[in-house]
Amino acid sequence: MQAFRSLLFNNIFFGTSALLLVAALFLLLFPRRATQKCFQIWMKYMMWLLRVLVGLDYKITGAEHLPDGPVIIACKHQSSWDVGIFLILFSDPAYVLKKELLSIPAYGWLLRKTKMIAIDRDGGASALKNMLLQSREALAMGRSVVIFPEGTRSAPDTPGTYHPGVAALYKSSNVPLVPVALNSGHFWGRRGFLKRPGAITLEFQPPIDKGLKTREFMEELEFRIETASRNLQPATV
Numbered sequence: 001m002q003a004f005r006s007l008l009f010n011n012i013f014f015g016t017s018a019l020l021l022v023a024a025l026f027l028l029l030f031p032r033r034a035t036q037k038c039f040q041i042w043m044k045y046m047m048w049l050l051r052v053l054v055g056l057d058y059k060i061t062g063a064e065h066l067p068d069g070p071v072i073i074a075c076k077h078q079s080s081w082d083v084g085i086f087l088i089l090f091s092d093p094a095y096v097l098k099k100e101l102l103s104i105p106a107y108g109w110l111l112r113k114t115k116m117i118a119i120d121r122d123g124g125a126s127a128l129k130n131m132l133l134q135s136r137e138a139l140a141m142g143r144s145v146v147i148f149p150e151g152t153r154s155a156p157d158t159p160g161t162y163h164p165g166v167a168a169l170y171k172s173s174n175v176p177l178v179p180v181a182l183n184s185g186h187f188w189g190r191r192g193f194l195k196r197p198g199a200i201t202l203e204f205q206p207p208i209d210k211g212l213k214t215r216e217f218m219e220e221l222e223f224r225i226e227t228a229s230r231n232l233q234p235a236t237v
Contacts, residue, residue, distance in 0.1 A: 003193075010193070033092065056196065058081075076180060077154065078155070082148070119131045176208075178204055180204055182203065
């Protein structure tokens with residue numbers, strides 16, 4: 001039965017999303033925030049479909065740890081679900097994402113319009129410099145920056161490699177960095193077709209203190225995110 005519900009979700013969501021993205025191209029003629037608003041409506045639609053068709057909902061904890069103003073969000077990455085949620089939780093987030101996504105017809109054009117932070121993962125020092133420049137510009141506009149330090153999705157209980165770009169972002173910005181734990185991979189696997197009912201938990205952690213050296217920061221960030229994510233494991237799935 002759950003396989004049928006997952007298939008139904010996939011067919012409806014991806015089918016209607018293709019139509020929505022084509023229609024959204026009209027928004028390229030309007031200011032950036034119009035396109036961002038479209039993405040936010042799209043993600044709310046996805047969450048609604050998950051709840052209605054799959055029985056998968058979510059809950060947010062630790063929101064009291066979010067300071068006022070823009071922040072850097074450093075989030076565990078287990079599922080496609082993780083990408084959409086911050087478009088709902090923040091009014092105008094800027095995601096750090098791989099440059100290749102901008103080359104996807106329609107979708108990539110819309111991403112470019114919203115001024116996400118696209119990086120060339122093989123670009124070395126120049127790519128890092130460009131990411132920091134784009135991030136500073138986004139923060140100066142009052143936008144929070146979302147980064148997935150592992151760079152790609154990892155299975156629950158299997159930490160990925162935490163890349164040092166997040167440390168450069170932490171050291172070069174003057175806003176708080178908030179680690180985020182979650183357990184989405186238990187319900188929607190990184191390459192899994194099946195989506196399980198339940199409630200994904202996303203937990204904001206207290207910001208990491210400023211002034212840590214790069215190695216200290218990376219160890220603190222990974223420890224905080226991985227420990228909290230393991231503690232969010234559901235008793236049954």
